[in-house]
Amino acid sequence: MMRSVRDEPGSVRPIVGLALGGGGALGAAHVGVLRAVHEHGIHLKVIAGTSAGALVGAAYAAGLPLAKIDQNVRDADWSVFGRLRPSPRFGLLDSAALLDTIDRLGGEPLIEDMPRRFAAVATDLRTRQGVILDWGRLGPALRASIAVPGVFSPIVIGDRLLVDGGLAANLPIEAAQHLGATFTIAVRLRPEWEYVPVVRSADAIAELETRSDVLVIRPDLAGLSQWSRNDVPRIIDAGYRAAHDALQDWRVTQRHAA
Template structure:
């Protein structure tokens, strides 16, 4: 039996996945295959070489140290040029690339100790693209290139952007790669925000996060009868924006505790799409 971890996108809410990963590792659950999209690809890049409790603890420390400027550096002139249609993005991607270069322990995807695959979207065809080899920084940056926020990444002549646009939680890829036990780690979405996001960046990432969650619910309903599918419940209520890094430590703690409680409860693994149903608090 091949165990896969499938990690979805969600901006700064990727910290929630870290708490889930820590709870799974402490319970002796480890991946033999990783498929990641967007921030799930970023976390997957770390997980590909350090999937033990100590390694995930170090990932948690890294997340706790991050600020919004580390990932979404504000450059007014870039934002203005994007607004005027003279650039394809609001934010440069050098912050994300620097984080990956500093912390990835392998140069190429195929060199990851645990097989790692990341999903991006072809800008022109809008087809999802599974990246399993090649430069790891380029591939993960492409998978996390949120449309209009980060610039697309050219890989082998194709302009690639965030995989969450068409296939945020690529269960089909995990199945095709031979997984028969799949743990899905969603970031969830902010179901308890006190008011609508303000600003182009916040609204763009919020909208994509909502779309991601709805697509995930459809995929779970589609696949849970054909494979052994286990969806780690996302945090709820959640009142944190996916561009807000100021609550990272608390989100990791909450998701870690929630994951351990869920594993101990051994709840039936049916109707899991209901965990992701749209709602408000």
């Protein structure tokens, strides 16, 4: 069970949430998913994201126009994962080179002041538990969520040492539900990106797909790079196609069930 930095009692009204998984440049697929969601007239008030999903989700939750998010994602230099300078602490890599991208994909507001409810998911390095970052400054939360162990230095928030959320929850459905979502559209990218064993991951996804409160979207990203922006236009299109088809099928199913 993941723990929130701020757990508050009380009920929330039923809302649709979006859970965006991680995967480097493959996270560009989330832009296509958002476009399809808009076209289907689905109103989102809750966004949860892990790693690249947190970057795109934060931009949307902060109120950036979808066209602006699309352009920023296309312009982002995803290759920085492979060429950052060593950090003096931990002997790892400094995430400072990603700050410009983070600023362009959501800026530095307080999470609780954003137009839509948002949470970035990180992992407590000491306990290996997922941490839902749903309040405080956006920048540190995003840096924690993308802090891939062995690539970026851990981020300190409060008394926690935080790293990439994919260690605990690469598909942050629980975080979306924590924010109040009673139906969650979950976007899963490549299983190779996930830190959990493939068999365990496959079993978990199979279980999710039988639940009535979760719709799992899996874009076809075969052969596309998660470290280069060269494939980003195709990745965005793949996200759009997968979401469009999944939402159409879901609507048909709902009509037949009515």
